[in-house]
Amino acid sequence: MKGLFEAVYNRLFARFGPQHWWPASTPFEMAVGAILTQSVSWRNVERAIANLASEGLLEPAPLAGAPIELVAELVRPARYYWQKARRLQTFARHLVQRHGGSIEAMLRGETAKVRSELLALEGIGPESADSILLYGGGHPVFVVDAYTRRLFHRIGVWDEKIGYAAMQERFHRALPADPGLFNEYHALIVRAGKEYCTARRPRCGGCPLASLCRTAAEAESSSGEDGSPR
DNA sequence: GCCCAGGTGGGTA
């Protein structure tokens, strides 16, 4: 591991410890969560997953065969529910038709091949595909997301408008291709992001990365010049 | 009442 990427990891791990990701009991449930969590808080995803479980739909074949009206109603808490119901069934049907209903079978393939297979499915973009590869299949692929973009932008590592592939490449260059490390690092970024690095009002006080961070430094200095009380 | 959350796909210039 090199430079800033190593320093950030060490600080986050020292503060938060192991995150035990992904929060799911099977690879298929993990993939369902990856689709449902798109632009939605995890709390709402948990409700949707519990609803699917209560109807026995956390398996590829039953989910693939269920009426879309039922699936949509069950995943309603996860927002965009018609769209996500369709995406879940597209994924489940792909597993049934191409892999005997086994996500493990699909994930046994070579990384680049499985990735392009996932990306070809409706509703699975780079982040969802990489999450499924890493957290569902143990492939050495670093997952980046909105928190990663924001947090490392505020630290001064890259521009706010950097794309997914460019961010991912920076991690792949800086880190050894270790799935265990990638797993923990991404989870730690999300943990820190939720707690300290939110979009509108970051809470830099107490953030383990504050001494590396421009936003935190600005908040600190401006409190002594312009924006301060009295 | 307002903002935002572990994105993706489709459209336009």
Next chain:
DNA sequence: TACCCACATGGG
């Protein structure tokens, strides 16, 4: 390539 928008719930 670079933006813009639809999708459409629940919590702080």
